[in-house]
């Protein structure tokens with residue numbers, strides 16, 4: 001990469017932001033090329049970057065002057081003002097929040113699925129990436145769709161506490177310790193107690209709807225990603241907040257158009273570089289959150305079919321939500337945008 005390129009990481013102190021720094025280091029980006037930004041709460045906080053230590057600055061519209069690429073790992077409300085500010089300053093912008101995922105003027109890009117959009121003519125300079133669960137779902141469905149056609153996918157997503165960012169992680173820590181000492185905690189980051197509990201609500205509900213925004217997002221994002229290629233499988237299900245820290249689990253039932261033996265489904269999943277098939281249950285080999293930390297591959301296993309309904313494939317998958325499902329999409333999309341001439 002040209003050494004004059006300047007990259008701003010906004011939300012650098014967060015769960016996704018810290019993973020972005022790790023991915024940029026892997027890409028050979030130097031500390032001189034980086035500006036770390038967050039809200040005034042984190043002004044002057046120091047973060048390690050390789051051998052160096054960088055101070056976080058409070059973001060202002062002026063922060064983007066001279067910046068070529070702005071990676072936004074911020075809440076949607078912040079992204080809605082920061083993305084246009086960075087765009088106006090001439091930067092390419094990749095946003096990890098839900099702010100632009102439904103905006104037809106902003107491409108929704110999963111770099112392992114539709115990278116071609118990043119080289120095509122664009123209306124603006126803002127690009128959005130899908131949620132962690134959508135990243136996993138689309139990655140799982142894509143090779144099955146190509147080989148057999150997919151009618152629908154029914155999902156139960158077991159969403160870890162880090163989906164709610166730094167405050168989600170610290171709330172699970174505090175509640176677990178408090179409950180073990182006999183203290184009943186007050187929920188703040190989650191709608192109900194998360195320690196030693198399961199909560200069938202992740203994020204807010206849609207207005208006048210039984211679906212949460214998280215669940216509705218899977219349908220919307222799948223429609224945008226698959227829709228551009230033709231047929232969109234119906235994707236629906238339940239998001240459950242679970243008391244693990246990192247790594248989302250997905251129990252998925254996929255209905256195929258052309259039924260096949262389970263070995264053929266497994267072979268199709270193995271063709272995808274985005275996936276790692278861990279499927280030897282007799283040897284206790286299957287996907288688990290504890291195996292996926294910092295693994296760029298989505299783990300998939302427990303493949304099964306019923307003889308009476310071979311068109312339904314049942315599987316279990318795990319994605320590193322902060323890394324694969326957030327930071328890596330931001331960095332991979334950003335690096336490709338920097339390769340464009342304009």
Ligand SMILES: NC(=O)c1ccc[n+]([C@@H]2O[C@H](COP(=O)([O-])OP(=O)(O)OC[C@H]3O[C@@H](n4cnc5c(N)ncnc54)[C@H](OP(=O)(O)O)[C@@H]3O)[C@@H](O)[C@H]2O)c1
Nearest residue numbers: 011013014015016038039042073074078097165166321326
């Ligand atoms: N966590 C996941 O698994 C995941 C996966 C994919 C996508 N995402 C999306 O990525 C984004 C970040 O999520 P996260 O989990 O990393 O959240 P987080 O841990 O809460 O971090 C949020 C970051 O944004 C900064 N921030 C908050 N308000 C700001 C403002 N008004 N101006 C500038 N910076 C501000 C925070 O800075 P301070 O330190 O100053 O508060 C912090 O650095 C969200 O939109 C989320 O939906 C998350």
